[in-house]
Amino acid sequence: MKSFIPPTRTLMGPGPSDVHPRILSAMARQTIGHLDPAFIGMMDEVKEMLKYAFITENELTFPISAPGSAGMEACFANLVEPGDKVIVCINGVFGSRMKENVTRIGGQAIIIEDDWGMPVNPEKLEQCLIDNPDAKIVAFVHAETSTGALSDAKLLCELANKHGCLTIVDAVTSLAGSELRVDDWGIDAIYSGSQKCLSAMPGLSPVSFGDKAIHKLSNRKTAVTSWFLDLNLVMGYWGKGSKRAYHHTAPVNTLYGLHESLVMLTEEGLENSWSRHQKNHQLLRDGLQTLGISYLVDESSRLPQLNSVIIPEGLSDEEVRNSLLANYNIDIGAGLGILGGKIWRIGLMGYTSRKENIERLLSAMKETL
Amino acid sequence: MKSFIPPTRTLMGPGPSDVHPRILSAMARQTIGHLDPAFIGMMDEVKEMLKYAFITENELTFPISAPGSAGMEACFANLVEPGDKVIVCINGVFGSRMKENVTRIGGQAIIIEDDWGMPVNPEKLEQCLIDNPDAKIVAFVHAETSTGALSDAKLLCELANKHGCLTIVDAVTSLAGSELRVDDWGIDAIYSGSQKCLSAMPGLSPVSFGDKAIHKLSNRKTAVTSWFLDLNLVMGYWGKGSKRAYHHTAPVNTLYGLHESLVMLTEEGLENSWSRHQKNHQLLRDGLQTLGISYLVDESSRLPQLNSVIIPEGLSDEEVRNSLLANYNIDIGAGLGILGGKIWRIGLMGYTSRKENIERLLSAMKETL
Numbered sequence: 001m002k003s004f005i006p007p008t009r010t011l012m013g014p015g016p017s018d019v020h021p022r023i024l025s026a027m028a029r030q031t032i033g034h035l036d037p038a039f040i041g042m043m044d045e046v047k048e049m050l051k052y053a054f055i056t057e058n059e060l061t062f063p064i065s066a067p068g069s070a071g072m073e074a075c076f077a078n079l080v081e082p083g084d085k086v087i088v089c090i091n092g093v094f095g096s097r098m099k100e101n102v103t104r105i106g107g108q109a110i111i112i113e114d115d116w117g118m119p120v121n122p123e124k125l126e127q128c129l130i131d132n133p134d135a136k137i138v139a140f141v142h143a144e145t146s147t148g149a150l151s152d153a154k155l156l157c158e159l160a161n162k163h164g165c166l167t168i169v170d171a172v173t174s175l176a177g178s179e180l181r182v183d184d185w186g187i188d189a190i191y192s193g194s195q196k197c198l199s200a201m202p203g204l205s206p207v208s209f210g211d212k213a214i215h216k217l218s219n220r221k222t223a224v225t226s227w228f229l230d231l232n233l234v235m236g237y238w239g240k241g242s243k244r245a246y247h248h249t250a251p252v253n254t255l256y257g258l259h260e261s262l263v264m265l266t267e268e269g270l271e272n273s274w275s276r277h278q279k280n281h282q283l284l285r286d287g288l289q290t291l292g293i294s295y296l297v298d299e300s301s302r303l304p305q306l307n308s309v310i311i312p313e314g315l316s317d318e319e320v321r322n323s324l325l326a327n328y329n330i331d332i333g334a335g336l337g338i339l340g341g342k343i344w345r346i347g348l349m350g351y352t353s354r355k356e357n358i359e360r361l362l363s364a365m366k367e368t369l
Numbered sequence: 370m371k372s373f374i375p376p377t378r379t380l381m382g383p384g385p386s387d388v389h390p391r392i393l394s395a396m397a398r399q400t401i402g403h404l405d406p407a408f409i410g411m412m413d414e415v416k417e418m419l420k421y422a423f424i425t426e427n428e429l430t431f432p433i434s435a436p437g438s439a440g441m442e443a444c445f446a447n448l449v450e451p452g453d454k455v456i457v458c459i460n461g462v463f464g465s466r467m468k469e470n471v472t473r474i475g476g477q478a479i480i481i482e483d484d485w486g487m488p489v490n491p492e493k494l495e496q497c498l499i500d501n502p503d504a505k506i507v508a509f510v511h512a513e514t515s516t517g518a519l520s521d522a523k524l525l526c527e528l529a530n531k532h533g534c535l536t537i538v539d540a541v542t543s544l545a546g547s548e549l550r551v552d553d554w555g556i557d558a559i560y561s562g563s564q565k566c567l568s569a570m571p572g573l574s575p576v577s578f579g580d581k582a583i584h585k586l587s588n589r590k591t592a593v594t595s596w597f598l599d600l601n602l603v604m605g606y607w608g609k610g611s612k613r614a615y616h617h618t619a620p621v622n623t624l625y626g627l628h629e630s631l632v633m634l635t636e637e638g639l640e641n642s643w644s645r646h647q648k649n650h651q652l653l654r655d656g657l658q659t660l661g662i663s664y665l666v667d668e669s670s671r672l673p674q675l676n677s678v679i680i681p682e683g684l685s686d687e688e689v690r691n692s693l694l695a696n697y698n699i700d701i702g703a704g705l706g707i708l709g710g711k712i713w714r715i716g717l718m719g720y721t722s723r724k725e726n727i728e729r730l731l732s733a734m735k736e737t738l
Contacts, residue, residue, distance in 0.1 A: 001418060001632045003391070004411045004625060006401045016621060019400040022372070027622055028397035031388040031570050032375045033700045042373045049370060065572065066435035069617040070597045077595075100596050195618055201400050203434065203572055203620030225594045226446075227469050228439045246705065248438040249564055251572030252385060253396055254623060256373060263370045331402045336615065 013333030016195035017349035026260035049262035056182035061208040071191030071205025082106030093146035119151040119301040129163040143174035148308030177305035199350025200261035287362040307346040328364040382702030385564035386718035395629035418631035425551035430577040440560030440574025451475030462515035488520040488670040498532040512543035517677030546674035568719025569630035656731040697733040
């Protein structure tokens with residue numbers, strides 16, 4: 001066997017996004033112990049910078065040592081007890097996955113469905129909250145990576161809070177790419193991913209939990225089924241003070257990468273990052289328009305960082321994607337689930353969201369189509 | 370906030386171990402997509418090399434996308450159903466963690482205990498198997514990282530198999546450091562860590578499941594509680610063929626690192642790696658003897674890669690460790706649980722297991738004590 005040298009790609013799919021050379025360098029720094037005082041200092045900085053990215057004062061803000069799906073599971077496993085009624089809003093793959101999480105734990109999932117490509121409908125949620133006064137949690141996806149639709153997280157949380165429900169929000173694709181305000185919007189538990197608009201490598205899931213979520217967690221009648229994701233234990237390691245209790249071995253180098261990506265976010269400024277994603281999205285949109293390619297999602301709820309476009313009649317999904325990869329080293333995403341073969345997902349996330357990438361893609365598509 | 374530049378340490382604790390520069394370089398290679406054909410080719414090589422390291426033909430051999438504790442949880446979450454009787458052998462921290470896994474899932478844990486520092490007693494296991502003919506699984510730790518004791522995995526598995534039980538084996542610290550033969554010894558499910566004798570960075574847990582384990586998994590009456598760790602789903606991504614179904618986003622760069630560490634293992638040869646760990650252990654042992662430092666574990670069951678030594682009377686645990694770290698940049702491990710303050714754990718794992726490190730440590734200890 002030989003060392004693996006990856007090809008040089010431009011990652012324009014649904015994530016991972018292109019990783020900045022500064023972040024790649026950080027990954028190669030010498031591994032140190034996960035209880036080393038220097039490492040604990042770095043962990044504290046990661047927590048501080050994640051609070052900045054989420055716009056929250058939540059003390060319980062840190063990265064789970066596993067990808068976004070584990071962050072999702074951390075939220076449900078800690079906050080849902082068997083028998084709890086959870087309203088799950090489904091408008092794509094990741095809403096369905098939330099439902100799976102609820103039912104496997106023994107919770108009762110009440111489903112609101114919207115067409116794939118549409119945002120979550122607040123009126124349906126309100127009606128559902130009225131019909132289910134005993135519901136304890138509302139869960140929805142802020143930015144549906146499978147469809148490219150952005151839901152009105154602020155309004156949905158307002159409704160949930162009004163009816164006494166906690167909120168669990170999937171911000172895997174939105175964090176650092178779209179406006180997101182955890183404290184202002186009343187989000188009780190949120191999870192994201194390192195490999196989208198933060199442009200770090202995959203493998204970490206930043207999460208944040210507010211006081212009401214911690215109250216629910218502290219008053220559980222049953223143990224959290226997952227030992228690995230039990231926040232009561234994880235916080236012994238990610239908590240306050242210089243003494244940290246060993247729980248599991250943190251992915252040291254991946255955390256170096258996340259730290260560097262967050263340093264870069266503070267340098268750029270969070271709002272500047274949001275507007276860069278928006279500006280570059282418009283560039284891409286205008287270019288695709290001249291190629292006759294249209295969007296799945298209406299402009300009013302379109303994600304700037306995840307452009308889901310309808311595959312023009314007569315074109316082979318796979319042939320085009322394979323050609324972009326083989327001839328131009330550009331990786332765009334296929335449709336997922338019921339949208340497989342119907343859409344492409346063009347990511348402009350994090351370091352990928354640059355003018356030169358858009359120009360390269362448009363020119364490659366023009367030649368390919 | 371500024372970039373984080375870690376201090377230069379020599380990692381001589383219970384893991385992570387020092388990472389070879391070749392592996393650090395691999396981590397910094399450009400991130401590509403987790404469904405990229407080039408990446409899938411690399412995944413296949415990782416699987417092949419893990420089969421070599423575990424000495425198994427098990428098709429279901431791959432790394433879980435999270436640290437060793439999640440690998441442990443993957444074994445229990447998939448193989449234990451509510452009500453299942455599981456015999457758990459406890460002779461340190463990680464056996465206790467296994468018990469936690471069993472009971473949180475709703476299994477019934479039957480405990481055999483041995484003193485910390487002793488190997489698992491096969492006679493106790495045999496008696497327990499006779500007393501519990503309805504037990505379905507036997508779980509034990511091959512190399513107890515908390516005590517430095519090696520148990521006779523071959524004999525324990527033989528007994529379990531004779532009584533019709535499946536075996537779950539913790540090989541976090543043993544893989545590539547001590548003799549371990551998954552197929553020959555009749556191990557049904559096993560998990561390890563990337564950051565010990567493989568010297569890759571923390572964050573991955575190599576696992577392997579044999580036919581009998583897969584049979585139990587396929588015939589479950591209840592869904593696996595964890596969506597993230599459900600092998601029925603994970604295998605859609607890590608399975609055979611060139612088509613892989615998206616499950617979660619794999620930690621791409623960390624897998625580059627594991628790949629490189631496994632290439633280095635094939636270059637050195639598995640048995641050579643075992644004997645290097647043994648030879649260097651003897652060097653350290655002889656040196657510690659001249660300093661008057663003795664071992665917790667009897668020579669017959671002493672782990673070469675994890676040397677747990679008794680803190681000499683009158684010395685302060687923390688002062689010595691802090692001094693080694695501050696003055697020599699050498700990181701050794703504290704005792705865990707009931708052994709806290711009583712032992713030091715000196716790791717000679719993977720790339721750390723080199724003569725020059727042993728000499729540096731011995732000379733630093735001589736000056737410090």
